[in-house]
Amino acid sequence: MTSGYMIAGYLLTWGALLTYVWRLSVREQRTRRALDAERTALN
Amino acid sequence: MGKTQKILGFLALLLFIIGSVVGLFIVRADAAMGDVQRLMYVHVPAAWLAMLAFFIVFIMSVLYLVQRNPRWDLIAASSAEVGVLFTALTLALGSLWGKPTWGVWWTWEPRLTTTAVMLMIYIGYLAVRSFADDPDKRARWSAIVGIVGFIDVPIVYLSVYWWRTLHQPPSSPRSVAPEILFALLLNLLAFTVVYVYLLMRRYRLAVNERELERIVAHHTRQISHD
Amino acid sequence: MSEFLRRTRAIVWKDLLIEVRTKQSFTAMAFFAALVLFIFSFAMGADVRLLQATGGGLIWIGIAFTGILSLSRTYQSEELAGGLEGLRILPGEQRAIYIGKLMGNLALLLTLELFLFPIAGILFQLELWRVAAPLAGVALLGTLGFSIIGTFYAALAVHVRARELMLPLLLFPALVPVLLGAVNATTLILTGDPDGAMSSWIRLLVAFDVIFLVVCTWIFPLVLEE
Numbered sequence: 001m002t003s004g005y006m007i008a009g010y011l012l013t014w015g016a017l018l019t020y021v022w023r024l025s026v027r028e029q030r031t032r033r034a035l036d037a038e039r040t041a042l043n
Numbered sequence: 044m045g046k047t048q049k050i051l052g053f054l055a056l057l058l059f060i061i062g063s064v065v066g067l068f069i070v071r072a073d074a075a076m077g078d079v080q081r082l083m084y085v086h087v088p089a090a091w092l093a094m095l096a097f098f099i100v101f102i103m104s105v106l107y108l109v110q111r112n113p114r115w116d117l118i119a120a121s122s123a124e125v126g127v128l129f130t131a132l133t134l135a136l137g138s139l140w141g142k143p144t145w146g147v148w149w150t151w152e153p154r155l156t157t158t159a160v161m162l163m164i165y166i167g168y169l170a171v172r173s174f175a176d177d178p179d180k181r182a183r184w185s186a187i188v189g190i191v192g193f194i195d196v197p198i199v200y201l202s203v204y205w206w207r208t209l210h211q212p213p214s215s216p217r218s219v220a221p222e223i224l225f226a227l228l229l230n231l232l233a234f235t236v237v238y239v240y241l242l243m244r245r246y247r248l249a250v251n252e253r254e255l256e257r258i259v260a261h262h263t264r265q266i267s268h269d
Numbered sequence: 270m271s272e273f274l275r276r277t278r279a280i281v282w283k284d285l286l287i288e289v290r291t292k293q294s295f296t297a298m299a300f301f302a303a304l305v306l307f308i309f310s311f312a313m314g315a316d317v318r319l320l321q322a323t324g325g326g327l328i329w330i331g332i333a334f335t336g337i338l339s340l341s342r343t344y345q346s347e348e349l350a351g352g353l354e355g356l357r358i359l360p361g362e363q364r365a366i367y368i369g370k371l372m373g374n375l376a377l378l379l380t381l382e383l384f385l386f387p388i389a390g391i392l393f394q395l396e397l398w399r400v401a402a403p404l405a406g407v408a409l410l411g412t413l414g415f416s417i418i419g420t421f422y423a424a425l426a427v428h429v430r431a432r433e434l435m436l437p438l439l440l441f442p443a444l445v446p447v448l449l450g451a452v453n454a455t456t457l458i459l460t461g462d463p464d465g466a467m468s469s470w471i472r473l474l475v476a477f478d479v480i481f482l483v484v485c486t487w488i489f490p491l492v493l494e495e
Contacts, residue, residue: 003078009139010063013085016132017059017237020125024244031251038258108491163442170438174430184425187491188439191421194484195443198477202446205469206453 048243055240058233062226070226079143084226086136088234089129090158096126096238097165097193104189107182116182117253119189121245123168125238130162153204160199164192178256281369285376295377302335302385310392317394324393325456329411329448331385333441336378336412340419341436343370344427360490367420367489375416382408400458407458410474411451417478418443421485424492450474 066084073080103119106112137155138148149155168188175181219227309327313319320327358366386404390397397404419440426436454470 003081003143005139005143006067006078006081009082009085009136010067012135012139013089013132014063016128017241020128020241021244024241024248028244028248028251031248031255035251035255035258038255038262041262042258108488160442160445163438167435167439167442170435171425171429174435175428176430180428183491183494184429187425187488190488191418191443191481191484194480195446198446198473198480199442202449202473205466205473206449 048240048247051236051240051243055233055236058229058236062230062233065229066226070222073223076144079140082136082140083223084230086133086140087227088231089133089136090154091231092234092238093126093129093133093158093161095235096122096129096242097161097189097196099242100126100165100168100189101193104186104193107186108190113178113182113253116186117249118242118246119186120169120172121242121249123165123185123189124245125241127162127165127169128241129234129238130158130165133158134162151203151207153200153207156203156207157196157200160203161196164188164195168192178253278365281365281372283369285369285373287369287373295380298335298338299381299384301338302331302381303388305331305334306385306389306392320393321395322456322460324389324395325454325459326452327393328385328389328455329452331389332378332382332412333415333444333448335381335385336374336415336419337437337440339377339381340374340423340440341426341433343374343420343423363490363493364486367424367486371416371420374420375413378412378416379409382412395459397459403458404455407451407454407471407474410471410478411447411454414447414450414474414478414481415444417481417485418447421481421489421492424489428492446473446477450477 062084066081070081072078099122100119103115103122107115107119134155137158141150142148168185171188172181172185175184306327309331310320313323313327386397386408389395422439422443423436426432426439429435450470450473454467454474457467457470
């Protein structure tokens, strides 16, 4: 009795966590670039 | 430091894969409920980690108000964000489990309802942070919300529990088969490692964002002096 | 010590008077409350039994919405004078200000309810007069809980951007126990209490009021801190 709901739930769990990690890396990159820009502007 | 984070990340991923495989394929499904019961292995750990995350928010909020070290505030904020993620996931998984089991997407079951209120309280926490510009005030006010909110949660649970059960006898819990318990604990471990990894990574980001904020404010002051 | 108490009492009284006097739009608020109840009747349809069964809940939602309006203006006089932070005063006196504003809000809301309840009785065809005494008790406990948390969060919201959004966002989740307690107690008073569940709800309201009166009074100076 394979349940579509069960599959959806596990996909949702994996999807949500992986998406969050991806969003973190995007923000990390953006912040790092902004920090580099500000620091070179300082010099 | 970055290496520790990478190792933790791989460990989290590995444990999570193992947990899902065990929960989906290795353990037997519940006789009565069928395969849908396997959602328990993600829904329950998500709920526990949501609670842990908000407990960390509470502890860090208290620590910050006492010591005023910005580090505690940034950990609190990071834990709140990860906590909101886990809480939302808990609710969604609860709905996905509820629909085939009870026929409805939502029930006013005490734990589920309390989780929904918890979600709203901590979205409020994040909203306070996003609407406060001064970092010290932001830290202080969100710490207050984090503390008051956390104190409120058990009272909310009690009130909803009474609301739903005062006229109904509480359902008696069935005993849990050992292999189901094993799968549950395994996934709980996996989720915990995932939480720690996400918290660490989010905290590092928070530190950098805070540094960026400081530098930008410094530059803005310099420019306005010229 | 008695000097401190005397000064505290003076501050409480002063703030209470300010609150009572500046609520010039009391009539407008009373009208708004009646309007909300009226609209509920339209939304629920003309089914009298439905209105009678849900009357307790509708009354308290009306109180909550009207209360939010009054709360958002709690710190208006301080804002116009240049902000709460400008007041270099001791934490004890800051707590006295909180108590004063709390009592001001409480007094205002209770007076509003003197109008609200009879109007609800008329619109929803509820028999209120017989049970006026227990109803008043529940109204007091519930409104007190609302005012305690409301006055506290209003002080916090005042400093944050988008405060009209922040106050309800923070307040309503935190109020769930009060809402459940007051609504259920009121409904039980109006429709009868075969299982004797009233005492649980009263205990919940009292516990909520005591806990949060202590917590909010204690940490109020942190909200005002410069």
